[in-house]
Amino acid sequence: MGKIYITSDLHFYHKSILKHCPNTRPFADVEDMNEKLIEQINNCLIGAGDHLYILGDFSFKGKERTREVLEKLPCGKITLILGNHDLHFEGFYKKYFHEVQRYKEIRWYDEEGEKIKVCLFHFPIQNWNQMGRGAVHLHGHLHSNFYTGIRRRDVGYDSSGRIYSLDEVMKDCLKEPSNLSHH
Numbered sequence: 001m002g003k004i005y006i007t008s009d010l011h012f013y014h015k016s017i018l019k020h021c022p023n024t025r026p027f028a029d030v031e032d033m034n035e036k037l038i039e040q041i042n043n044c045l046i047g048a049g050d051h052l053y054i055l056g057d058f059s060f061k062g063k064e065r066t067r068e069v070l071e072k073l074p075c076g077k078i079t080l081i082l083g084n085h086d087l088h089f090e091g092f093y094k095k096y097f098h099e100v101q102r103y104k105e106i107r108w109y110d111e112e113g114e115k116i117k118v119c120l121f122h123f124p125i126q127n128w129n130q131m132g133r134g135a136v137h138l139h140g141h142l143h144s145n146f147y148t149g150i151r152r153r154d155v156g157y158d159s160s161g162r163i164y165s166l167d168e169v170m171k172d173c174l175k176e177p178s179n180l181s182h183h
Contacts, residue, residue, distance in 0.1 A: 002049025004108075004166040008083070008122065008140020008156035010037055012069050014060035017158075021143055024161030038072045040163050045074045051098075052163070053106075055140040055155065056083020056122030063092050070096040079104065083122035083140065105129060108136075108170050116170065124152060134178040136170060151176050 011017045015030045027033035044052055058080060059066040066089070079099040082090060093100045104120045117135035119128040128137040131151075140156035147153065151173045155164050 002047040002051060003044070005044040005050070005052045005163050006055065006120075006138060006155045006166050006169060007052070007163040008055035008081075008154075009057040009143060010054065010059075010157055011057055011085075012037065012059040012061065013065055021158040024158045026161075034069060037157075038069060041073055041078075044163055045077045050077060052078045053081065053104075053120055053166075054078060055081045055120055055138065057085045057140065058083070058093070059089075060085065063089070066092075067096075081120050081122055108166060110170070110174065116174075118166075118170070124154065128152075136173045138169060138173075149176060151178070 012034050013030055018025050018027060018030065018033065025033060027036060041052060044050060059069060075096075076098045078097050079101065080086065080093055080097045081104055082093075082100065082102050086093065090100060106118045106120065108116050108118050110116060117130045117133075119135060119137045121128075121137070121139050123141050124139045125137060128135060131137070134151065137152040138155050139152070140154060142154045143156055143158040144154060145159040153169055153173055155169055157163070
């Protein structure tokens with residue numbers, strides 16, 4: 001089994017994101033940003049079983065320009081959870097990503113082998129499946145490192161200026177209360 005990575009809100013070709021998020025996007029221009037993001041993705045997906053989950057808002061350009069980016073990424077190693085800027089490209093994206101979903105639940109195992117449900121969605125939500133049993137919710141959309149004291153995290157690129165490993169995010173989330181008071 002390879003490593004699992006997670007991110008959101010890459011915003012390929014989005015010039016305004018450079019102004020909105022200068023601390024996490026210190027790139028010379030949109031072309032520089034695109035190349036550095038492609039490089040970061042490719043550096044994550046080097047092992048045979050490595051996988052990346054992108055929780056929405058992949059690109060801000062049409063199909064032709066977006067195809068240029070997609071053709072530089074490893075085929076079959078990326079799952080896209082659709083964000084608000086992706087919905088009109090759903091059919092197009094299915095040709096390039098391993099999987100395209102609007103919402104997905106996966107399992108992660110801690111060091112003792114305990115299974116923990118992880119709910120993946122572009123948007124932060126108040127309550128998620130199995131929240132009261134310790135499940136974690138990972139999302140994007142906010143472009144910040146907003147934390148709430150519960151097992152929910154913004155894993156978007158602009159929360160830190162990098163792509164996370166799922167192990168890193170989960171270990172951080174598990175420091176929070178298990179949400180048992182929420183039903």
